[in-house]
Amino acid sequence: MARYTTSYTVALPLDRLRLLLVEVLKTCPVDILYETVDYIMAREVPGQVSFPKLVTVELLIDRTTATPTKTSMTLVMKNEELPLQIDNHCHQMFDMVTQAIESNRNWQLVENVAGELPTI
Structure with a gap:
C-alpha cells in the first residue's frame, strides 16, 4: 500500500479552513465521500486508472490546537498500489x-512538515 503524508499549519481560523479545503479538493479529480x-x-x-490505484484522500483538521488565527491539518493519501517506483500514481496525485x-x-x-516517504 502506498501512503504519503504531510502536515500543514495555515493562518486561518478553523471554521473557514474546512470550507476552503472542500473547494480546493473540488479542483482535483476527487469526489468527497465524507465530511465532518x-x-x-x-x-x-x-x-482513469485501475481500481487498486484509486487514491483515497484524508484531511484531518486538528481542532485541539486551533487558535483564532492558526489551524493545523494533516493530509494522508493512500491507495492499494505497491510503491515499487518512486513516481507511482499515488505519488503523482499527492503532488497534485x-x-x-x-x-x-x-x-x-x-x-509544512513533509513526511512523504512511501510505506508498505
Whole structure:
C-alpha cells in the first residue's frame, strides 16, 4: 500500500479552513465521500486508472490546537498500489493535491512538515 503524508499549519481560523479545503479538493479529480467538522475523506474519480490505484484522500483538521488565527491539518493519501517506483500514481496525485493546497491564495502557510516517504 502506498501512503504519503504531510502536515500543514495555515493562518486561518478553523471554521473557514474546512470550507476552503472542500473547494480546493473540488479542483482535483476527487469526489468527497465524507465530511465532518474536523475530517474530510475523498476518493479519486474512477475511470482513469485501475481500481487498486484509486487514491483515497484524508484531511484531518486538528481542532485541539486551533487558535483564532492558526489551524493545523494533516493530509494522508493512500491507495492499494505497491510503491515499487518512486513516481507511482499515488505519488503523482499527492503532488497534485499538495500543490493545490500550497498554491491556494485564501490562506498563508505557516508551517509544512513533509513526511512523504512511501510505506508498505
